[in-house]
Amino acid sequence: MISEWQNHKTQLRGYVSQRIDDDSAVDDILQEVYIKASGNLHQLKSRGSLKSWLYRIAHNTIMDFYRERQQFESLPDDLMAEELDTGKEAREELAQCLGPLIDELPEKYAKPLRLAELEGVSQQRIAEQLGLSLSGAKSRIQRGRVKFRQQMMACCDFEVGQGGITGYTPKDANHRKKCKSP
Template identity: 60%
Template structure:
């Protein structure tokens, strides 16, 4: 293998350097080609195909190099901040709108929903505080959510993306029935 390698080493270096600009990377890739060829020599079917086989290994190692060292463009610092801020503004605006909508719900749904969603109590604690069974509290919270969703969709256009609410806008002409 050593004698064949010495015969092809110069041509392989030239082949690699035409595709890779960094001289240190060219040497690393050439060394990797040698290691792969040496360890996989048993897979070579015919001695006459050695040259093509070495170039195929070189090509694959070059592709691996480019995959591993893919250049990444950095995003501008202000771009990420604008997107995050946009979502936060939508959440704040929506929160201001949700409280009055929740307050318009019948008391049997409003109280469990406020305790669970706004105060963060577990459903078991909501049941204990309101003197309900756990299934009764769960049912009222679910019904309260459904009624709130109905009111919200009647009053507002909500845009939802991968991160949750990303946009929020009051529907035109709903000022009187929606707080």
């Protein structure tokens, strides 16, 4: 390998120095090319392709050199906070609409849905409070969710993104009034 390396070293030096703007790094890159080539000699398919193989290693090493040197601007600290807030305002406004929309549901669906979704009461507890069986309470909550979803889709147009709902527009003036903050 050493004799073959000596035959190609001068040409490789020229190749590297034409592509590197830092003269002090040329010898370091050549040394790295030699180390990579001698360590991976078993991958060389034929002696006739040694020259092109060495140039490929040199090219990749040069690319690695520039990747390591590449300067990156640090991101502003508040960038992450802005990204996380996407749609937060819309969700807060939308939450103000939920109560009035749930109130428009028939009482047998509105009460269990309000307890489950807005107050966080367990389904077992809802069943006990309303004098229903557990399966009856679950059924009313599920039906309430379906009716509530239909109502939401009828009253508002939603913009949905990766983080969920990012915006909405009430379809008529009645719902627009209900959704405004008090």
